[in-house]
Amino acid sequence: xxxxxxxxxxxxxxxxxxxxxxxxxxxxxxxxxxxxxxxxxxxxxxxxxxxxxxxxxxxxxxxxxxxxxxxxxxxxxxxxxxxxxxxxxxxxxxxxxxxxxxxxxxxxxxxxxxxxxxxxxxxxxxxxxxxxxxxxxxxxxxxxxxxxxxxxxxxxxxxxxxxxxxxxxxxxxxxxxxxxxxxxxxxxxxxxxxxxxxxxxxxxxxxxxxxxxxxxxxxxxxxxxxxxxxxxxxxxxxxxxxxxxxxxxxxxxxxxxxxxxxxxxxxxxxxxxxxxxxxxxxxxxxxxxxxxxxxxxxxxxxxxxxxxxxxxxxxxxxxx
Amino acid sequence: xxxxxxxxxxxxxxxxxxxxxxxxxxxxxxxxxxxxxxxxxxxxxxxxxxxxxxxxxxxxxxxxxxxxxxxxxxxxxxxxxxxxxxxxxxxxxxxxxxxxxxxxxxxxxxxxxxxxxxxxxxxxxxxxxxxxxxxxxxxxxxxxxxxxxxxxxxxxxxxxxxxxxxxxxxxxxxxxxxxxxxxxxxxxxxxxxxxxxxxxxxxxxxxxxxxxxxxxxxxxxxxxxxxxxxxxxxxxxxxxxxxxxxxxxxxxxxxxxxxxxxxxxxxxxxxxxxxxxxxxxxxxxxxxxxx
Numbered sequence: 001x002x003x004x005x006x007x008x009x010x011x012x013x014x015x016x017x018x019x020x021x022x023x024x025x026x027x028x029x030x031x032x033x034x035x036x037x038x039x040x041x042x043x044x045x046x047x048x049x050x051x052x053x054x055x056x057x058x059x060x061x062x063x064x065x066x067x068x069x070x071x072x073x074x075x076x077x078x079x080x081x082x083x084x085x086x087x088x089x090x091x092x093x094x095x096x097x098x099x100x101x102x103x104x105x106x107x108x109x110x111x112x113x114x115x116x117x118x119x120x121x122x123x124x125x126x127x128x129x130x131x132x133x134x135x136x137x138x139x140x141x142x143x144x145x146x147x148x149x150x151x152x153x154x155x156x157x158x159x160x161x162x163x164x165x166x167x168x169x170x171x172x173x174x175x176x177x178x179x180x181x182x183x184x185x186x187x188x189x190x191x192x193x194x195x196x197x198x199x200x201x202x203x204x205x206x207x208x209x210x211x212x213x214x215x216x217x218x219x220x221x222x223x224x225x226x227x228x229x230x231x232x233x234x235x236x237x238x239x240x241x242x243x244x245x246x247x248x249x250x251x252x253x254x255x256x257x258x259x260x261x262x263x264x265x266x267x268x269x270x271x272x273x274x275x276x277x278x279x280x281x282x283x284x285x286x287x288x289x290x291x292x293x294x295x296x297x298x299x300x301x302x303x304x305x306x307x308x309x310x311x312x313x314x315x316x317x318x319x320x
Numbered sequence: 321x322x323x324x325x326x327x328x329x330x331x332x333x334x335x336x337x338x339x340x341x342x343x344x345x346x347x348x349x350x351x352x353x354x355x356x357x358x359x360x361x362x363x364x365x366x367x368x369x370x371x372x373x374x375x376x377x378x379x380x381x382x383x384x385x386x387x388x389x390x391x392x393x394x395x396x397x398x399x400x401x402x403x404x405x406x407x408x409x410x411x412x413x414x415x416x417x418x419x420x421x422x423x424x425x426x427x428x429x430x431x432x433x434x435x436x437x438x439x440x441x442x443x444x445x446x447x448x449x450x451x452x453x454x455x456x457x458x459x460x461x462x463x464x465x466x467x468x469x470x471x472x473x474x475x476x477x478x479x480x481x482x483x484x485x486x487x488x489x490x491x492x493x494x495x496x497x498x499x500x501x502x503x504x505x506x507x508x509x510x511x512x513x514x515x516x517x518x519x520x521x522x523x524x525x526x527x528x529x530x531x532x533x534x535x536x537x538x539x540x541x542x543x544x545x546x547x548x549x550x551x552x553x554x555x556x557x558x559x560x561x562x563x564x565x566x567x568x569x570x571x572x573x574x575x576x577x578x579x580x581x582x583x584x585x586x587x588x589x590x591x592x593x594x595x596x597x598x599x600x601x602x603x604x605x606x607x608x609x610x611x
Contacts, residue, residue, distance in 0.1 A: 059506060091508030103500035108522045118508045
């Protein structure tokens with residue numbers, strides 16, 4: 001059965017006008033997220049993945065502006081709804097988990113107060129007692145002892161704080177969670193636990209998740225679908241297995257080759273030559289063309305469009 | 321129950337003394353001074369044997385004795401009683417002035433730091449121009465313009481301290497605004513007002529408390545200076561600064577007690593507030609505290 005789309009991003013572009021020119025952080029990106037699905041948004045630093053995540057909540061920081069496009073959520077364009085409704089939407093329907101869980105909690109309030117605050121912001125008729133009860137139930141699901149709810153953030157470990165952030169994100173039962181590099185500040189063991197934990201919670205709450213990361217291993221564990229970004233554009237998207245075993249775009253292939261293989265007799269880490277493109281004056285043709293080993297003449301001339309090749313989409317001239 | 325409470329308090333006192341060392345003593349001495357002066361200001365009738373303007377409390381220029389422990393001034397008024405009643409005036413003016421300037425300075429600093437843009441630029445310019453004047457000169461100019469009176473002098477003292485709060489709070493707001501938990505607050509749907517009230521304000525509060533205490537110390541000096549210059553309060557209200565101004569011409573004749581005791585009172589009260597402020601700033605800062 002085809003599941004319905006929770007959110008549809010249509011031709012979204014985000015620019016950062018700075019003194020040397022316009023940085024096109026995200027240009028003409030389209031992406032759909034289905035109910036209960038985990039989508040991995042992968043790419044190297046500065047390719048626009050965090051900006052894309054922030055624009056889903058219309059939280060792009062000044063001087064950034066969303067220059068064109070639509071984000072349709074339950075029949076409405078998030079970019080056009082009034083400010084008041086936007087505040088209701090954040091946390092209630094769409095939540096976000098940030099890169100650094102250690103700093104994402106207000107250090108001066110107990111964790112319980114921060115849960116209650118979130119609940120009462122969105123449901124004003126809930127009493128404090130009920131809100132606390134809801135938070136305690138959430139703590140049980142998070143696998144943290146109830147009594148620790150009444151402690152301050154600095155009394156918790158990093159993994160616990162990360163779980164609490166997810167608890168706060170989940171407490172209003174949102175449709176979508178945007179996780180921006182959720183594991184960057186955690187070590188590998190906690191990261192592995194976290195991945196299990198997120199998978200279970202996802203099934204329990206039936207929530208869609210966008211995982212923004214540069215960690216392909218994390219995405220492989222977690223995601224159903226994957227979208228690879230390069231230079232502000234999605235260059236390949238499709239099923240996770242397909243992309244891992246048979247990537248089409250040269251950039252995706254490069255990324256996957258960069259993952260160190262434990263079994264192979266490999267002495268050196270493989271790296272990708274070159275640097276990410278200048279987003280103020282992006283290359284005229286395919287944005288990856290200067291680094292691509294298989295580039296043809298047309299790659300330097302014309303920007304390829306995303307095209308479907310048996311259920312899998314890529315933007316590359318090699319397959320035309 | 322009272323005894324256990326007392327014992328607990330004493331224990332806590334002892335432990336803190338061990339933990340914080342000299343700074344703790346400075347804080348305690350400061351608090352005692354401030355507390356005592358506050359008591360005399362609240363209940364002057366209990367402490368003073370005579371009224372502040374009672375002219376038959378002893379012989380003119382009678383030196384300190386058991387009857388008049390701080391002596392008698394040129395009009396036959398008891399110096400001790402005048403010092404006690406004067407504490408009410410000076411503490412009231414300094415406290416209210418510090419309160420007014422904090423109530424104006426803190427919100428302006430918060431908004432300015434949070435909103436930024438043209439509003440921030442203009443307000444910063446105004447505050448910096450106030451700040452660039454020496455405080456006392458500005459207070460003298462304002463007091464001279466407004467004329468004597470308890471409201472006017474309080475206002476004049478209040479205005480010169482607004483920039484201190486403003487600058488400190490604005491700077492802190494600018495840095496806290498960039499913290500991740502503010503971003504996280506926005507992501508769960510907190511409005512701007514809520515961010516300011518529940519996320520930023522509590523985080524700047526610690527520094528504000530310190531400034532407030534140091535501010536009162538400074539305001540006491542300013543108030544005393546203004547009334548010494550005759551720009552302060554109308555005659556009839558007992559005031560340390562004016563008592564010194566009145567008494568100074570009798571110093572050459574050997575009547576030292578008329579100005580010594582109000583002077584000592586000013587010094588010790590200022591010192592008390594400074595001690596409280598300085599040690600609070602050290603004790604509230606965990607980086608300095610646990611050395």
